[in-house]
Amino acid sequence: xxxxxxxxxxxxxxxxxxxxxxxxxxxxxxxxxxxxxxxxxxxxxxxxxxxxxxxxxxxxxxxxxxxxxxxxxxxxxxxxxxxxxxxxxxxxxxxxxxxxxxxxxxxxxxxxxxxxxxxxxxxxxxxxxxxxxxxxxxxxxxxxxxxxxxxxxxxxxxxxxxxxxxxxxxxxxxxxxxxxxxxxxxxxxxxxxxxxxxxxxxxxxxxxxxxxxxxxxxxxxxxxxxxxxxxxxxxxxxxxxxxxxxxxxxxxxxxxxxxxxxxxxxxxxxxxxxxxxxxxxxxxxxxxxxxxxxxxxxxxxxxxxxxxxxxxxxxxxxxxxxxxxxxxxxxxxxxxxxxxxxxxxxxxxxxxxxxxxxxxxxxxxxxxxxxxxxxxxxxxxxxxxxxxxxxxxxxxxxxxxxxxxxxxxxxxxxxxxxxxxxxxxxxxxxxxxxxxxxxxxxxxxxxxxxxxxxxxxxxxxxxxxxxxxxxxxxxxxxxxxxxxxxxxxxxxxxxxxxxxxxxxxxxxxxxxxxxxxxxxxxxxxxxxxxxxxxxxxxxxxxxxxxxxxxxxxxxxxxxxxxxxxxxxxxxxxxxxxxxxxxxxxxxxxxxxxxxxxxxxxxxxxxxxxxxxxxxxxxxxxxxxxxxxxxxxxxxxxxxxxxxxxxxxxxxxxxxxxxxxxxxxxxxxxx
Ligand SMILES: Cc1cc2nc3c(=O)[nH]c(=O)nc-3n(C[C@H](O)[C@H](O)[C@H](O)COP(=O)(O)OP(=O)(O)OC[C@H]3O[C@@H](n4cnc5c(N)ncnc54)[C@H](O)[C@@H]3O)c2cc1C
Ligand code: SF4
Ligand code: SF4
Numbered sequence: 001x002x003x004x005x006x007x008x009x010x011x012x013x014x015x016x017x018x019x020x021x022x023x024x025x026x027x028x029x030x031x032x033x034x035x036x037x038x039x040x041x042x043x044x045x046x047x048x049x050x051x052x053x054x055x056x057x058x059x060x061x062x063x064x065x066x067x068x069x070x071x072x073x074x075x076x077x078x079x080x081x082x083x084x085x086x087x088x089x090x091x092x093x094x095x096x097x098x099x100x101x102x103x104x105x106x107x108x109x110x111x112x113x114x115x116x117x118x119x120x121x122x123x124x125x126x127x128x129x130x131x132x133x134x135x136x137x138x139x140x141x142x143x144x145x146x147x148x149x150x151x152x153x154x155x156x157x158x159x160x161x162x163x164x165x166x167x168x169x170x171x172x173x174x175x176x177x178x179x180x181x182x183x184x185x186x187x188x189x190x191x192x193x194x195x196x197x198x199x200x201x202x203x204x205x206x207x208x209x210x211x212x213x214x215x216x217x218x219x220x221x222x223x224x225x226x227x228x229x230x231x232x233x234x235x236x237x238x239x240x241x242x243x244x245x246x247x248x249x250x251x252x253x254x255x256x257x258x259x260x261x262x263x264x265x266x267x268x269x270x271x272x273x274x275x276x277x278x279x280x281x282x283x284x285x286x287x288x289x290x291x292x293x294x295x296x297x298x299x300x301x302x303x304x305x306x307x308x309x310x311x312x313x314x315x316x317x318x319x320x321x322x323x324x325x326x327x328x329x330x331x332x333x334x335x336x337x338x339x340x341x342x343x344x345x346x347x348x349x350x351x352x353x354x355x356x357x358x359x360x361x362x363x364x365x366x367x368x369x370x371x372x373x374x375x376x377x378x379x380x381x382x383x384x385x386x387x388x389x390x391x392x393x394x395x396x397x398x399x400x401x402x403x404x405x406x407x408x409x410x411x412x413x414x415x416x417x418x419x420x421x422x423x424x425x426x427x428x429x430x431x432x433x434x435x436x437x438x439x440x441x442x443x444x445x446x447x448x449x450x451x452x453x454x455x456x457x458x459x460x461x462x463x464x465x466x467x468x469x470x471x472x473x474x475x476x477x478x479x480x481x482x483x484x485x486x487x488x489x490x491x492x493x494x495x496x497x498x499x500x501x502x503x504x505x506x507x508x509x510x511x512x513x514x515x516x517x518x519x520x521x522x523x524x525x526x527x528x529x530x531x532x533x534x535x536x537x538x539x540x541x542x543x544x545x546x547x548x549x550x551x552x553x554x555x556x557x558x559x560x561x562x563x564x565x566x567x568x569x570x571x572x573x574x575x576x577x578x579x580x581x582x583x584x585x586x587x588x589x590x591x592x593x594x595x596x597x598x599x600x601x602x603x604x605x606x607x608x609x610x611x612x613x614x615x616x617x618x619x620x621x622x623x624x625x626x627x628x629x630x631x632x633x634x635x636x637x638x639x640x641x642x643x644x645x646x647x648x649x650x651x652x653x654x655x656x657x658x659x660x661x662x663x664x665x666x667x668x669x670x
Contacts, residue, residue, distance in 0.1 A: 001033060002033045002062060002063045002127065002128045002130075003033065003035040003060060003061050003062045003063065004031075004033045004034045004035060004061070004063045004064075004065060004124055004127050004128060005034075005035060005036045005037075005038075005052065005055050005056075005060065005061030005063070005064050005065070006025070006028040006029075006031075006034055006036070006037040006038070006065045006067065006120065006124065007037075007038050007039070007040065007043050007048075007051065007052060007064070007065070007066045007067070007068075008021050008024050008025045008028065008037070008038070008039045008040075008043075008067045008068075008097075008120070009021075009039070009040060009041075009042065009043035009044070009048070009066065009067065009068035009069070010039065010040070010041045010042070011042070011068060011069050011098050011102075012041065012042065014069070014098050014102060014103070015068070015069075015097055015098050015101075015102045016041070017102070018101075018102035018105065018106050018109055018112050019097060019101065019102050019109070019112050019113050019116045020109070020113045021039050022039060023113055023117075024039075024067065024097070024113065024116045024117055024120055025037050025038065025039045027117045027120070028065075028067075028120050028124065031121065031124050032128070033063075033124070033128050034124060035060050035061060036055050036060050036061060038051055038055075043066055043068050043078075044068070044069075044074055044077055044078075049077070049078075049081050052064060052066075052078070052081050052082075053081060053084065053085055056081075056082070056085040056086075056087055057085060062087065062091065063091045063092075063093075063127040063128065063130055064078065064081075064082060064087075064091065064092045064093070064127070065092075065093050065094070065095060065120065065123045065124055065127050066078050066092070066093075066094050066095070067094075067095035067097045067116065067119065067120050067123065068094065068095070068096075068097065068098065069096065069098040069099065070094075070096055070098065070099050071094040071096065072540070073540060073543055074094065075092070075094050078092055078094065079092050088132035088133070090130060090131075090132060090133040090592070090593075090655065091127075091130050091132065092127075092130075093123045093124075093126050093127040093130065094123070095116075095119045095120050095122070095123035096119065097115075097116040097119050097120070100119065101115050101116050101119060102116075118667075118668055121667040121668065121670070122664040122667045122668045123664075124667070125663040125664050125666065125667035126660045126661075126663055126664050128663065129657075129659050129660045129663050130660070131654075131657070133592040133593070133654055133655060134592060135589045135590070135591075135592060136589070136590040136592055136633060137587045137588065137589055137590065138226055138227065138587060138588060138590055138634050139226065139227075139586065139587050140225075140226035140227070140344040140582050140583060140585065140586055140587055140588055141226065141227055141228075141342045141343055141344040142165055142166065142344060142583050142586070143165060143166040143167070143168070143341070143342065143343045143344060143583075144157075144160045144165050144166070144167050144168070144343055144344065144345045144346065144347065144579055144580075144583065145167075145168045145170065145228070145230055145341065145343040145345075145346045145347070146160070146167060146168070146169045146170065146346075146347045146349060147170050147218060147346065147347070147348050147349060147350055147522075148170075148171065148172075148178070148348065148349035148350040148351055148557070148559065149169055149170070149171030149173075149175075149176030149177065149178060149204075149212075149214065149349075150176075150177070150178020150179060150180060150349060150351045150557060150558075150568075151178060151180045151197065151200075151557070151565055151568055151569060151572070152178075152349035152351065152556040152557025152558070152559075152568045152569070152571065152572040152575075153169060153171070153176070153178070153347070153349035153556070153557070153572070154169075154176060154177075154200055154201060154204045154572075155200070155556075155569050155572040155573060155576070156347045156349055156556050156572040156573070156575050156576040156579070157169040157204055157207075157210055157347075157576075158200065158203060158204055158207065158210070159572070159573055159576035159577070159580075160209075160347075160576045160579060160580060160583075161207045161208075161209035161210045162207075162209075163576075163580050163583075163584070164209070165209060165580065165583050166209055166211070167207075167209055167210045167211070168210075168211050168213055168230075168232070168341050168343065169204060169210055169211070169212050169213065170213045170216050170217070170218060170232055171212075171213070171214040171215070171216065172215070172216065172217050172235075173214065173215065173275060174214055174215045174237070174274070174275040174279065174281075174283060174285050175201075175214060175275040175276065175279035175280055175281065175282070176201055176204060176205070176212065176214060176280055177197060177201055177276070177278075177279070177280070178351050179351060179352070179374070180193055180197050180565060181193070181194070181197060181198075181201075181262075181276060181278070182262065182264070182374060182377055182378060182381075183377050183381070184377050184378075184380050184381040184382075184384075184388075184433065185429065185433060186429070186565060187425045187426060187428070187429040187457075187460060187564070188425070188454065188455070188456045188457055188460050190429065190432070190433070194278055194383065198278045198280075201278070201280040202280060204280070205280040205281060212280075212281065213232055213234065213339070214281060214283075215234065215235045215237055215285060216232050216233060216234045216235060216336075216339075217232070217233050217235065218230065218231075218232060218233075218522060218525060219231035219232060219233045219338060220525055221346070221525050221526045222615075223634075223635075224551070224552065224590075224634050224635065225344070225345070225550075225551040225552025225582055225588050226344045226345075226552065226582055226587070226588040227342065227344065227634065228342070228343050228344070228345075228346060228552065229340065229341075229342055230340070230341050230342070230343060230346075231338050231339070231340055232338070232339045232340075232341060233335070233336050233337070233338055233339075234336045234337050234338075234339060235336045236288070236332055236333060236334050236335065236336040237283070237284070237285040237286065238285065238286035238288065238291075238299060238326070238328075238332055239272075239283065239284045239285055239286060239325050239326055240324075240325045240326070240327070241281070241283045241325070243323045243324055243325035244283045244284050244321075244323060244325040245322075245323050245325075246274060246279070246281075246282030246283055246284065247322065247323070248274050248284070249320040249321060249322060250270075250272040250284050250286075250316075250317040250318075250320050250321050250325075250326060251269070251270045251272050251273045251274060251284065252270075252320065253272070253316035253317055253319065253320035254270035254271050254272040254273070254316055254317050255270070255292075255294065255316065256270050256271035256290050256291065256292055257269075257270065258270075258271060258287065258290040260273075260385075262275060262276045262378075263378045263384055263385045264372065264374050264375040264377075264378050265375070266375055266378055266379060266384070266385045266393065267385035271286055271287050271288075271290040271291040271292070271317075272284055272285075272286045272287075272291075272317040272326070273285065273287065276383065277383055278383070284325070284326075286317065286326070288334065293315070293328075294315040294316055294317075295313050295314070295315055297313070297314065297315035297318070297328045298328070299328055299330075299331065299332050299334075300328075300329070300330065300331035300332065301328065301329060302329060303329045314328070315328055344552065344582055344583050344588075345552050345553075345554065345579035345580075345582055345583055346526070346552060346553045346554070346579070347553075347554045347555070347556055347572075347575045347576065347579050348526070348528070348536060348548075348553060348554070348555050348556070348559055349555075349556040349557045349559060349572065349575075350516070350519060350522065350559045351516075351557055351558045351559055352513045352514060352515060352516070352558040352559065352562065353513075353514060353515075353516045354372055354373070354374050354511045354512070354513060354514075355372075355408070355409040355415070355511040355512045355514060356372070356511070357370055357371070357372050357509055357511065359409060359415070359511075360408060360409070360509070360511075362477065362478045362479070363405070363408070363476070363478065363479045363507070363509060364479040364480065364481050364487060364507070366481075367394075367479075367481050367485075367487060367507075368393040368394045369392055369393060369394050369399075369485060369487060369505065369506045369507065370479065370487065370506075370507045370509065371393070371506065371507070371508050371509070372508070372509055372511050373404075373423065373426060373427060373430065373508055373509065373510045373511070375508075376430055376508045377430070379391075379393075380430070380433060380434070390434060390437070390438065392485065392505055392506055394485045395485055397485075397505075398438070399441070399504075399505035399506040400440070400441065400442060400505055401441070401442040401443075401444070401502070401503065401504045401505050401506075402434065402441060402442070402443055402444070402504060402505065402506045402507070402508065403444045403445075403446065403476075403487075403489045403502055403504040403506075403507045403508070404427045404430070404431060404443070404444065404445040404446065404507075404508045404510070405446050405476045405489075405507065405508070405509045405510065406423055406424060406427060406445070406446060406447045406448060406510045407419075407420075407423065407447075407448050407475070407510065408509040408510055408511045408512065409511050409512030409514075410423065410510075410512040410513075411448060412512075415512060416512045416514060416533065416534075417533075418533045418561075418562070419451065419562075420510070420512050420513040420562045421451075421513075421561075421562040421563060421564070422513070422562060422563070422564045423510035423513075424447065424450050424451045424452060424461075424510075425452060425454070425457060425460070425564065426510070427445060427508070427510050428445070428450075428452075428460060428461055428464045428469075429460075430508065431443045431445060431464055431469045432460075432463070432464050432467060432469070435464075435467045435468065435469055436467075442470075443468075443469045443470060444470045444472055444489075444502055444504070445469060445470065445471050445472065446472050446474060446475065446476050446489075446491050447471060447472070447473055448473070448474075448475060449473065450471065454564070454566070472491065472493050472494075472495075472500070473493070473494035473495055474491050474492035474493050474494045474500075475491060475492060476489055476490065476491035477490055477491060477492070478490045479507060482503070485505070486503050486504070486505065487503070487504045487505070487506070487507050488501055488502075488503055488504075489501065489502040489503075489504050489507060513558060513562040514534060515530070515534050515535055515536075515559065519559070523536065526550060526553055527549075527550050528548050528549070528550060528553065529548075529549060531561075533561070535558075535559060535560055535561045536548070536555050536559050536560050537549070538555055538560055545560075545571070545574070546560075546571060546574045546575040546578050547578060551588075552579075552582060552588075554575040554578050554579045555571075555575060556568070556571050556572040556574075556575035556576075557571060557572060590633060590634060591638065592654055592655070593638045593653070593654055593655035593656065594631070594633055594636040594637070594638045594653070594654060595616075595631055595636055595638065595640065595642055595643055595651050595652065595653045595654070596631060596633075596651070596652055596654060597628070597629045597630060597631055597650055597651050598650045598651070598652070599622075599628050599629075599630075599650075601648050601649065601650035602628040602629050602646075602648060602650040603628075603647075603648050603650075604619065604626045604627050604628045604629070605647065605648070606619055606627075606629070607645050607646065607647065608629055608642040608645055608646055608651065609629060611641050611642060611645050612636075612641060612642055613637075613639065613641065614635050614636065614637050614639075615635060616631050616632045616633075616635035616636040616637075617629050617630070617631055617632075617642060618630055618632070629642075629650070629651075631651075638653060638654075638655070638656075640653045640656060643656075
């Protein structure tokens with residue numbers, strides 16, 4: 001006979017403020033096999049845990065039910081208590097009377113208390129039937145994959161590599177660097193972005209433990225913590241990178257002009273190009289979407305000889321290349337090549353994009369003088385399209401008046417309701433940099449309100465006001481294009497309590513930070529979920545901020561939510577430290593609440609095999625017998641689909657066996 005101890009928690013006022021805890025405790029006392037029933041303000045606190053320990057030690061209890069908050073965070077805590085007292089830690093059942101009861105029935109105390117009784121009944125019924133289970137372990141591959149080579153990915157990769165792990169750093173662009181490589185200077189210290197980023201890019205590019213896989217994407221991710229099988233697609237560069245020296249002669253020779261992504265579309269690049277001057281690795285690629293196959297030199301075409309000169313007819317890019325890195329007669333698979341790697345942990349650091357100005361029809365997006373803030377970064381950067389000269393795109397004249405608009409697409413029910421967090425600060429930065437260089441420039445900044453909560457941020461804002469930058473509290477409702485390349489900015493001034501109009505030569509919009517459109521398939525490949533704002537969802541916002549619902553996969557940087565560089569780097573280091581834990585341990589625990597097949601009962605019908613969403617079941621013949629189902633324990637996630645489908649009841653899901661579930665149903669329906 002089981003000796004079930006029931007412990008009902010008040011969870012401060014979370015549960016106790018709604019549910020009559022004492023009534024639930026008293027009710028539990030009356031149930032079969034319940035030997036003790038107690039309550040406490042915080043069962044998870046040390047005194048709370050001590051109550052359970054004492055009862056186990058005194059021999060009063062051998063199965064434990066805690067009626068409290070969520071097993072998501074607290075089940076491991078209580079299982080440890082059992083383990084510490086020498087009990088099998090799976091002799092524990094949690095009744096969630098907070099998330100599923102007091103929180104959802106906060107205005108119905110009686111109903112909530114009645115429901116809590118039922119939930120506790122059901123947990124006790126299961127606890128009476130619990131069977132001992134043992135953790136299983138598998139070896140870990142001591143290597144990590146970092147997806148995304150922005151500042152987050154670079155720091156995560158470097159930390160993991162410095163701890164002695166092999167790291168594959170996968171970046172979809174030809175170079176690492178991400179958005180930070182496009183920035184001019186960075187708040188709050190205004191140090192030059194390239195000066196602080198390029199040395200770490202070089203470190204990552206030359207680190208003996210880091211294999212840099214740029215111009216690459218993730219094709220598939222299979223497996224589980226400790227043993228992920230990843231297929232990486234190296235995109236076709238149409239340039240032999242082993243020979244390319246990064247001289248850029250091919251780019252100079254290529255006649256094509258197509259929008260330059262690095263300069264946020266403010267100028268053009270060639271079809272054969274190098275991502276940016278400080279690229280790591282500094283290698284050329286040929287963009288086949290833009291390439292016009294000069295002289296009919298399609299990839300893989302036979303080299304014709306000129307009748308006139310007797311020399312081979314080559315495209316400008318291949319003719320210009322002194323290293324012989326471009327050979328258009330060589331066939332090349334447009335799909336690139338697939339690389340198989342095995343890793344124990346994965347850090348996702350795929351960053352973000354800013355909304356394009358075209359989304360905001362009322363703000364004159366067709367005017368070349370209306371820019372996104374990222375475009376302004378490029379315009380004032382020494383490596384930008386004007387070499388850092390602040391010139392109006394339409395006529396290359398120096399602007400006299402500039403208006404900055406905040407929260408474009410952020411905190412807006414038509415687009416994103418969240419705050420993009422960094423815009424207030426980077427707009428103040430841009431305004432300050434311009435005012436320092438051009439004291440005569442009139443600068444207006446239209447803010448809903450200024451958000452500067454970081455270290456030294458408010459002083460940064462105050463110094464901008466002291467410089468004569470005009471702060472206007474209120475939104476801008478529209479922009480009209482005026483003759484002479486001028487812009488009429490129509491807004492509201494909350495301090496004057498009136499509508500205002502400003503004639504500007506240039507407008508800069510802080511457009512919202514959002515996840516890239518093509519990220520959903522990547523999330524699906526890894527079974528990761530996105531949150532309500534569309535960013536990757538962390539396992540717990542406070543306690544597991546870098547973990548995900550998939551064990552062994554971690555998040556870093558803006559892919560988890562908008563943040564500035566200091567927060568991005570801090571999170572990247574946190575993600576690297578968390579990812580390093582299983583790699584350092586050398587083996588990982590597999591939860592034993594997974595399915596197992598009784599091969600004697602199994603008829604080999606094969607119904608379960610295609611149903612398993614994780615491909616964990618295969619039909620295997622052993623010792624010449626008829627093939628029967630077998631479950632790969634490392635792949636099984638314990639979803640239980642197979643157990644419900646098996647006509648021979650040959651599959652048991654440990655921790656959720658038929659008699660345990662039937663006992664729960666009986667208790668709930670009694
Ligand atoms: C206009 C502007 C100015 C800013 N100024 C400042 C400032 O002054 N100070 C400050 O602290 N912060 C500033 N920020 C914020 C800063 O840009 C971010 O904090 C930082 O870039 C976040 O880095 P990240 O690595 O998370 O993302 P990203 O920089 O976006 O890097 C992500 C990387 O992942 C790659 N990637 C994406 N998808 C895939 C995929 N599927 N496979 C492989 N690779 C992929 C991308 O190509 C990219 O290289 C500014 C932001 C903006 C928009
Ligand atoms: S063939 Fe070479 S030179 Fe011609 S467009 Fe393509 S990349 Fe440029
Ligand atoms: S010309 Fe040749 S070596 Fe120079 S960047 Fe282009 S491909 Fe590389």
